[in-house]
Amino acid sequence: xxxxxxxxxxxxxxxxxxxxxxxxxxxxxxxxxxxxxxxxxxxxxxxxxxxxxxxxxxxxxxxxxxxxxxxxxxxxxxxxxxxxxxxxxxxxxxxxxxxxxxxxxxxxxxxxxxxxxx
Amino acid sequence: xxxxxxxxxxxxxxxxxxxxxxxxxxxxxxxxxxxxxxxxxxxxxxxxxxxxxxxxxxxxxxxxxxxxxxxxxxxxxxxxxxxxxxxxxxxxxxxxxxxxxxxxxxxxxxxxxx
Numbered sequence: 001x002x003x004x005x006x007x008x009x010x011x012x013x014x015x016x017x018x019x020x021x022x023x024x025x026x027x028x029x030x031x032x033x034x035x036x037x038x039x040x041x042x043x044x045x046x047x048x049x050x051x052x053x054x055x056x057x058x059x060x061x062x063x064x065x066x067x068x069x070x071x072x073x074x075x076x077x078x079x080x081x082x083x084x085x086x087x088x089x090x091x092x093x094x095x096x097x098x099x100x101x102x103x104x105x106x107x108x109x110x111x112x113x114x115x116x117x118x
Numbered sequence: 119x120x121x122x123x124x125x126x127x128x129x130x131x132x133x134x135x136x137x138x139x140x141x142x143x144x145x146x147x148x149x150x151x152x153x154x155x156x157x158x159x160x161x162x163x164x165x166x167x168x169x170x171x172x173x174x175x176x177x178x179x180x181x182x183x184x185x186x187x188x189x190x191x192x193x194x195x196x197x198x199x200x201x202x203x204x205x206x207x208x209x210x211x212x213x214x215x216x217x218x219x220x221x222x223x224x225x226x227x228x229x230x231x232x
Binding site: 041 | 159163167
């Protein structure tokens with residue numbers, strides 16, 4: 001099946017610094033990618049929809065200036081947590097949907113990135 | 119707005135026993151429904167999905183789910199559970215416009231005893 005890779009798998013940073021998480025579709029092109037946040041023992045909450053070549057669409061309550069999303073190519077979306085604070089510590093998961101004829105309706109998920117802010 | 123309810127937070131079954139995980143959804147039209155499995159510290163793997171057609175859907179790893187419109191349910195079943203099935207299971211509903219903007223349930227943690 002299609003593969004979505006996230007990097008880094010885990011990151012520890014100091015409060016006030018910024019962290020970038022990459023989401024790559026390895027064997028397919030993805031016009032649209034999605035970023036989720038998962039708190040311990042809780043469900044996934046959609047943060048934003050990342051659109052290649054255009055601005056991301058953020059869900060209500062998600063600060064777009066804090067969670068910067070860039071989708072510069074058909075295989076890469078990045079999430080940057082700016083001025084991170086301990087409350088931003090979480091498990092971030094991306095997903096991608098194949099474009100065009102390769103689109104089966106299925107979303108492929110990355111393995112997730114665990115962020116810990118000290 | 120669409121929503122998903124998974125009534126069981128935690129279920130424990132013996133290996134070899136049958137399994138049913140419950141999922142109820144709320145959506146105005148015919149929904150797109152999904153079951154995902156997540157192992158600790160991992161991403162999500164799709165077990166099966168329902169878009170239309172036969173209401174009994176077969177998935178990977180011996181799982182199946184049945185869409186019951188009258189009950190707004192999409193319960194996941196497996197006739198014989200293996201210890202490797204221990205994980206977190208999420209039911210999700212997608213809007214018929216894109217099928218990609220998913221709303222997840224709170225998950226059911228499955229524990230398998232030997």
